[in-house]
Amino acid sequence: xxxxxxxxxxxxxxxxxxxxxxxxxxxxxxxxxxxxxxxxxxxxxxxxxxxxxxxxxxxxxxxxxxxxxxxxxxxxxxxxxxxxxxxxxxxxxxxxxxxxxxxxxxxxxxxxxxxxxxxxxxxxxxxxxxxxxxxxxxxxxxxxxxxxxxxxxxxxxxxxxxxxxxxxxxxxxxxxxxxxxxxxxxxxxxxxxxxxxxxxxxxxxxxxxxxxxxxxxxxxxxxxxxxxxxxxxxxxxxxxxxxxxxxxxxxxxxxxxxxxxxxxxxxxxxxxxxxxxxxxxxxxxxxxxxxxxxxxxxxxxxxxxxxxxxxxxxxxxxxxxxxxxxxxxxxxxxxxxxxxxxxxxxxxxxxxxxxxxxxxxxxxxxxxxxxxxxxxxxxxxxxxxxxxxxxxxxxxxxxxxxxxxxxxxxxxxxxxxxxxxxxxxxxxxxxxxxxxxxxxxxxxxxxxxxxxxxxxxxxxxxxxxxxxxxxxxxxxxxxxxxxxxxxxxxxxxxxxxxxxxxxxxxxxxxxxxxxxxxxxxxxxxx
Amino acid sequence: xxxxxxxxxxxxxxxxxxxxxxxxxxxxxxxxxxxxxxxxxxxxxxxxxxxxxxxxxxxxxxxxxxxxxxxxxxxxxxxxxxxxxxxxxxxxxxxxxxxxxxxxxxxxxxxxxxxxxxxxxxxxxxxxxxxxxxxxxxxxxxxxxxxxxxxxxxxxxxxxxxxxxxxxxxxxxxxxxxxxxxxxxxxxxxxxxxxxxxxxxxxxxxxxxxxxxxxxxxxxxxxxxxxxxxxxxxxxxxxxxxxxxxxxxxxxxxxxxxxxxxxxxxxxxxxxxxxxxxxxxxxxxxxxxxxxxxxxxxxxxxxxxxxxxxxxxxxxxxxxxxxxxxxxxxxxxxxxxxxxxxxxxxxxxxxxxxxx
Amino acid sequence: xxxxxxxxxxxxxxxxxxxxxxxxxxxxxxxxxxxxxxxxxxxxxxxxxxxxxxxxxxxxxxxxxxxxxxxxxxxxxxxxxxxxxxxxxxxxxxxxxxxxxxxxxxxxxxxxxxxx
Numbered sequence: 001x002x003x004x005x006x007x008x009x010x011x012x013x014x015x016x017x018x019x020x021x022x023x024x025x026x027x028x029x030x031x032x033x034x035x036x037x038x039x040x041x042x043x044x045x046x047x048x049x050x051x052x053x054x055x056x057x058x059x060x061x062x063x064x065x066x067x068x069x070x071x072x073x074x075x076x077x078x079x080x081x082x083x084x085x086x087x088x089x090x091x092x093x094x095x096x097x098x099x100x101x102x103x104x105x106x107x108x109x110x111x112x113x114x115x116x117x118x119x120x121x122x123x124x125x126x127x128x129x130x131x132x133x134x135x136x137x138x139x140x141x142x143x144x145x146x147x148x149x150x151x152x153x154x155x156x157x158x159x160x161x162x163x164x165x166x167x168x169x170x171x172x173x174x175x176x177x178x179x180x181x182x183x184x185x186x187x188x189x190x191x192x193x194x195x196x197x198x199x200x201x202x203x204x205x206x207x208x209x210x211x212x213x214x215x216x217x218x219x220x221x222x223x224x225x226x227x228x229x230x231x232x233x234x235x236x237x238x239x240x241x242x243x244x245x246x247x248x249x250x251x252x253x254x255x256x257x258x259x260x261x262x263x264x265x266x267x268x269x270x271x272x273x274x275x276x277x278x279x280x281x282x283x284x285x286x287x288x289x290x291x292x293x294x295x296x297x298x299x300x301x302x303x304x305x306x307x308x309x310x311x312x313x314x315x316x317x318x319x320x321x322x323x324x325x326x327x328x329x330x331x332x333x334x335x336x337x338x339x340x341x342x343x344x345x346x347x348x349x350x351x352x353x354x355x356x357x358x359x360x361x362x363x364x365x366x367x368x369x370x371x372x373x374x375x376x377x378x379x380x381x382x383x384x385x386x387x388x389x390x391x392x393x394x395x396x397x398x399x400x401x402x403x404x405x406x407x408x409x410x411x412x413x414x415x416x417x418x419x420x421x422x423x424x425x426x427x428x429x430x431x432x433x434x435x436x437x438x439x440x441x442x443x444x445x446x447x448x449x450x451x452x453x454x455x456x457x458x459x460x461x462x463x464x465x466x467x468x469x470x471x472x473x474x475x476x477x478x479x480x481x482x483x484x485x486x487x488x489x490x491x492x493x494x495x496x497x498x499x500x501x502x503x504x505x506x507x508x509x510x511x512x513x514x515x516x517x518x519x520x521x522x523x524x525x526x
Numbered sequence: 527x528x529x530x531x532x533x534x535x536x537x538x539x540x541x542x543x544x545x546x547x548x549x550x551x552x553x554x555x556x557x558x559x560x561x562x563x564x565x566x567x568x569x570x571x572x573x574x575x576x577x578x579x580x581x582x583x584x585x586x587x588x589x590x591x592x593x594x595x596x597x598x599x600x601x602x603x604x605x606x607x608x609x610x611x612x613x614x615x616x617x618x619x620x621x622x623x624x625x626x627x628x629x630x631x632x633x634x635x636x637x638x639x640x641x642x643x644x645x646x647x648x649x650x651x652x653x654x655x656x657x658x659x660x661x662x663x664x665x666x667x668x669x670x671x672x673x674x675x676x677x678x679x680x681x682x683x684x685x686x687x688x689x690x691x692x693x694x695x696x697x698x699x700x701x702x703x704x705x706x707x708x709x710x711x712x713x714x715x716x717x718x719x720x721x722x723x724x725x726x727x728x729x730x731x732x733x734x735x736x737x738x739x740x741x742x743x744x745x746x747x748x749x750x751x752x753x754x755x756x757x758x759x760x761x762x763x764x765x766x767x768x769x770x771x772x773x774x775x776x777x778x779x780x781x782x783x784x785x786x787x788x789x790x791x792x793x794x795x796x797x798x799x800x801x802x803x804x805x806x807x808x809x810x811x812x813x814x815x816x817x818x819x820x821x822x823x824x825x826x827x828x829x830x831x832x833x834x835x836x837x838x839x840x841x842x843x844x845x846x847x848x849x850x851x852x853x854x855x856x857x858x859x860x861x862x863x864x865x866x867x868x869x870x871x872x873x874x875x876x877x878x879x880x881x882x
Numbered sequence: 883x884x885x886x887x888x889x890x891x892x893x894x895x896x897x898x899x900x901x902x903x904x905x906x907x908x909x910x911x912x913x914x915x916x917x918x919x920x921x922x923x924x925x926x927x928x929x930x931x932x933x934x935x936x937x938x939x940x941x942x943x944x945x946x947x948x949x950x951x952x953x954x955x956x957x958x959x960x961x962x963x964x965x966x967x968x969x970x971x972x973x974x975x976x977x978x979x980x981x982x983x984x985x986x987x988x989x990x991x992x993x994x995x996x997x998x
Contacts, residue, residue, distance in 0.1 A: 026975055038972040047970070092894055092994050233781045266994070273707065277777050277784050281791025313994040317965055321893045321992055329895035340780045349773045351962040351995070353708075363710040370712050371795040389794055398566045399737045399786060400547050401559040404534060410562055415603055419554035420535055428535065451790055459783040460548050 038318055041358055047322065054315050058100045062307035065289070066130065066258070082257030082300055084131035086168070087247050088139050090156050090328030093308050094262025096316040098137065098163070099325055100307070101260065105130050106166035131258065138171040138250055140243045142330075144219050145175055145226055155328045162326075171250060178242045179221035184482040187253035190296060191482060195489030199477045200445060202228040205402075205458045207445040209488055213477045221479040228478045232341040234456040237278060240343075241384045241453075245483060248385070251302045252294040263306040266313035266354070269364040274346035280452035282373045282389040288365070292385060295487060312361065340461070381450035382487040388450035404428045443492055445484075534559065545741040545782055553749055560746055564734050565600050571721045573732050576607035579687040581729075583678055584612040584633065584641075586626030589693025591633060591754035592743050593735060597691065598637050610637075611685050615677045616645035617670060618653025619760060626755035644681040646673055650829055651860040658761055661837040666761050669832075672824045676816055676862075682729045694733040697740040697774065700788040705770050712797055713805055719792035739785060814862040826862060833859035883925075885909040886933055887985045890942070894993035896964065901948050910941055910983070918958075920944045935966070936979035938989065953995075965992040 028036045028046035030053065036044030045053060064070060068081045086101055088094045139156045143149040153172045160170045177183040184191060199213025216224060229235050251259040263271065271287050288309055293301045308316060320327060339345075353360045376390040401407045404417075408429040411417065416425040446454060480488070530540045530550050538552035544559075551559075574580065582597060584590040594612065601608050614630045616623050627643065634641040647653045650673060658666050682690045699719060706715035717723060722732035735743065747754055777784040810816065811823035818824070831837045831849060834856075838845035890906040897904045914920075915928035918940040931937075936959070943955050955961060959979055966973040967990040968981055983989075 036972075036975055037970060039974040044975065231781050273704070276703070276707070276791040277788055278781075279783075279787035279790045282794035284791075284795055313963070314965055317894050317992045317994040318967075321967070321990065327894050329898070342777055342780050342784065345773070345776045345780055347995075348962075349769075349776075352956075353769060355962040360708055364707055367707050367710045367712055367715065370798050370801045371715075372798050374794060374796050395790070398570060399563065401534075401563060402547055402549065407559075407562060407566075410565060411558075417535065417555060417558040419538070419552075419558075424535070424537065451794070452787075455783060455787055459781055459787075461781050 038315075040312065040315060041362065050315075050318065050322070054096075054311055054319055055100060055104060057310045058097075058307050059104060061310050062260070062305055065303055065305050068257070078130045080131045080257045082131070082255045083133040084135040085171075085247065085251040085254060085256040085259045086135065086137045087259060087261045088137050088156060088160070089262065089330055090139070090152060090159065091262070091330050092313060092320060092327060093264040093267065093311075093316040095159070095325050095327055096311075096319045096323075097260060097262035097308055098160075099319070099323055101135075102163050102166065102168075106135070106163075132255070134169050135166060136171045136250075136254055136256070137168045138173060138247055140246050141172065141174045142239060142243070144222055145239055152328055159326055159328060173246050173250065174218075175239065175242055175246070176218040176222040177246055178218075178481040178483075179216070179225070179479055180218040181482065184249075184486075187249040188294070189249065189482060189486060191486055192489060194492075195485045198485040198488055199479055200228075200457075201476045202457070202478045203476050207449075207454075207457060209443050209445055209492070210477055213479055214474075216479055225479055225481070228475055229456065230459065231456075231461045233278065233343065233461075234459075236341045236343045237274075237452075237456055242481060245385060245481070248292050248302055248304070249294060249483065252299060255299060256302055257300060259302050259304045261304060261306050262308055262316075264308045264313045264316050265310055265365055266350070266361050268306065268309050269361045270343075270347045270350045272364055272368045273350065274343045275452070277342050277346060278452050279455045280386075280450070282451065283384075283386045284368050284371050285373065286386050288369060290386070295380070295385070295483070296490070309365065381453050382445065382448035382484050382491075383453040383456075383481075384450060385483070386450060392451045392454065393446060405430075445488060448488060448491055542745065545745070546739050546786065548782060556742075557746065557749070560738065560742055561596055561599060561603075563737060564596055565604060567721065567737055568600070568606075568734055571732070573691075573722060573730075573734070574606055574608055574689065577609075578607075578689055579609045579611065579685070580689045580691060581611045581613040581642075581682045581685050581687040582639075583690055583692040584614050584630045585693070586614070586623075586629035586633075586755040587693070588743055588747050588754045588756065589695055589735060589740075591629065591752050592747050592750075593691065593693045594633055594637055594639070595750065595752055596746075597734070598639070610639050611687060612637075612639050612641040613678065613681045613685060613687075613690065614641065614643045615674055615681065616643055616647075617674065618646050618655055620655055622760055629753065629755040632753070640685075642681055642685050644677055644684070646677065649673075649677055649680060650825075650862060652829070652832060654761065657832065657837075660832060660835075663761055665838065669828055670761070672828055676823075676825045678731075679729060679816070687729060689730045689732065691732055691734055693735055695735040695738050695740050695743055696785050696789060697778075699733070699736055699792070700785045701767070701770050701774050703788050703792040704774065705767060708770065712801060715792075716797040716802075719789060737786065737789065815864045816862075829862060830855050830859060884912040885985075886912050886983050886987075888938070888983060889986075889988040890946075891988065891990045892992070893990060894965075894995075896954075896991050896993040899948060899950060899954055900942075900946055906946065908941075908946075910938060933983045934979060935968070935973065935981045935983065935989070938983060939979070960991065961995075963993065963995045965994060966990070967992070 026036050026044060028034045028049050029043045030045055030049040034046035034048065037047045038045050038050055040053075063078060066078045066080050067076060084101075086094075086098055088098055137160045139153065139160075141151055141153050143151050157170050157172065160168050173183075181191060181196065194211065197211050197213055199210050201208040201210050226235055226238065229238060247259055247261075268288060272284065275281075275283065275287055288306065290304045291301045292304060319325075350361065350364075373387065373389070378388045378390040378392070380386065381388040397406045404411050404425065405428065411425055411429065413422075416422065420428070445457075449457070532538045532540045532552035532555050533549040534551050534555040538554060540550035541553045542556060543550050544556065568574065580597070582590060582594050584594060594610075597608075597610055600606065601610060612630060612634055614627060616627060630641060630643075633639070645653070654666065654670055657669050661669065678690055678692075702718045703715070706712075706718055719736075721734075721736050722730055746752075774785070774788075777788075781787075806819040808817055808819060809821070811818040811826055812821050813826045814823060816823045816825065820827075822830075827846070828837075831845075834849065834852070836845065836849050836852070887907065887909050890908060892900055892904050900906070910933050911925060912933055913930040914933045914937045915924045916931050917924075917928065918937050919928065920937075920941050921944075939955065939960060943951055947954055953961065954964070960966060966978075967988075968976045969988055970990075973979075973981060
């Protein structure tokens, strides 16, 4: 359709390009005295007003979620249920976040800059004891996914070490830990021998689980897993998922009540649009804020908070610059590569749009904050451990017919394809019917996945797969991250178990019925 | 390399790679699955009842041309029992609609469907050419969009149909989901993925091509040798929507399922109850009886602005206030005839051109 | 030809594109071609304007950038996502590319593309 055939066109007129700054006044809108230094969403701020502005937004996004139960009208002291873990990538916003956390909650009173305290100079705010135990800073080294990239762990360690008060505990992880049974045991994961051997057959869209997966070193397992993915989009989104779950499981093992991620407003908008474009609309609320429980249940839920979700990337970068913070930076392959991935395309699109329409980024986040998933959850996705929607496979089969067997209800008789004979269509629907998994054949991972993860593993690009597998790596025995193996194994045994139960139930039912039938002939018990 | 056989029937030679699934299939299977998916969309949403009178919004472009053909095919194959009509709106854009209306008239003969053409001039007393000469090219899409929507409903009432189907395809819907998120239009975001919408007093409106890829519609028309008129509106500005469309094309190139994935996302969420509560309730326009969220509907507001020489009054709040400050609407301005819905079942309200 | 002396600094990882050096002191001509071409011949023959930030960006691309021009420039200006500070002030307050450079100015380029 031409643009104009769309009835929704009328609002276009309102999306006029607006000048970022009208040039009328350069005076700070906050103190109304100083000459401004920076433009933030059309408003001008001076350098000394900039710091409290950012810090206030940071605290407003974080503090209402610190106490286990939200405060009523009377504000209580901040007291978290567990410890704190901060995710640090070395990029612009997580570096700013670490600095803000240190200055807001851990800085001893004498050393802290009065300006940074905002108006709330109450002793409780500088009280060391908001979180229990020692705060951990967790870094996930991703160079394993990008051969040739340097390892940045030591550089990040020195950034964390530059904060002497508080003395953060540095927790270095690696992307390949997701495939390392030592790490999995350390974080309290459970792995039976049947689970350990589970792998995935990625040769077709059926995603069958195989239980003869070869034992690979973690790094090799990671690379096999990543190279088996059908698109660049999947490659980058799977890496994000691995990082998130490494951080979550680590947090749970430290009895953390809060995991803080340095997602800025800009990145949040990018993640929201990119997630929606990858089919994860059901999980939109989780992008901004989520509460996650380790499976099988062990301990308290971890709240994932993004305290910079109302602070733009620009403000983060300026915070870093003016506070003289070192940006280690993420590997270029992670942000510069993958030009054809939905994540990178979205980022370039949003950044480009932001320079012409600065309101877009906050509008996206504000709009998505008004959304909730529709009813009907099918539990938790085995891969990303976020809520999964019901009926996804039926939906997919209806929208895109991939075989006549799938569509057999509407292809038979007079409504069959006109170029096929009745016999041919009967054979086509029957032939594929026989290929369906029987009770003895391997079980599929598909029913354990959310729409977006299933799409990641199965949706292909016209450009072919992300990379070629190295010799000796078989596409039909792809290793899975350990939490997926654990969940899938539990599902398989539950499946087997359920069958046994249903068998016994049947017997019971028929006994009941028998009793009913013969009840007239039974003598009452005395 | 030997020619591949079709992934679906495994009999014929594969002739095309399906944009939606990437499967290599034959031409006949492509026609068949394309049609069957539309059928699935129709039956899953229970769009029609036997005996329904259905108007196909026909512009002469590819979407509505293919829609008319597919609706006719499915109506016969699955015995929907529908009475089909073609309904065209003539915006009065010289050199744009003139030619595409010829296509619609040909379709009328080919498909043996009655056709009704309703013009802006007839309904509002203004052609788009006249509107553009007053408001310029900047906001003319606002007028055209609002006027077309109401014109379709009024044309459908004249045909006394129960239902209008339009050719909006999956690309249009995916683009609209993205647009509504980016400009914060929460009300539209909530309803843009619904297949069927119905105002209190208006005719049901639905999009049977909701899951059909634009590329596949073009492919279908090409292989079926359907003729359609392809042109861009000469007044259409390349604004914000242009960015969104280009972005969507990039996403589709990266991963073809992106279009359907965005629609899936749009269907998976809804607006929070507390936000819904703050939205305006529907009422009927005091002046013309059409559904509206204000005492005066958008079309009447725009028309009053045009008539009083203050064309922007329907577009910005500030201009609207200026219009109100100018006193009540004079009696001598042109207004839209009062809208009343016929009882269904009777004879068509007006005589329609029968195919010759 | 008279010169303007500037201090250029990089932040947010942008230095990686500039030989991994965070700070430079450079001289640019005070009068430069209107079309921002930076070669010797254009400098002597073409019509001139006073040197501005737009010219500086072209100069940096032609004479200082070591790799990946697309990560620094797009459509005649810096790529979206790169911040520019002129004497510690957002360039949006100083007229962006049209700011006229003077000796002693400190220009900072900060990448925000490093994300999280």
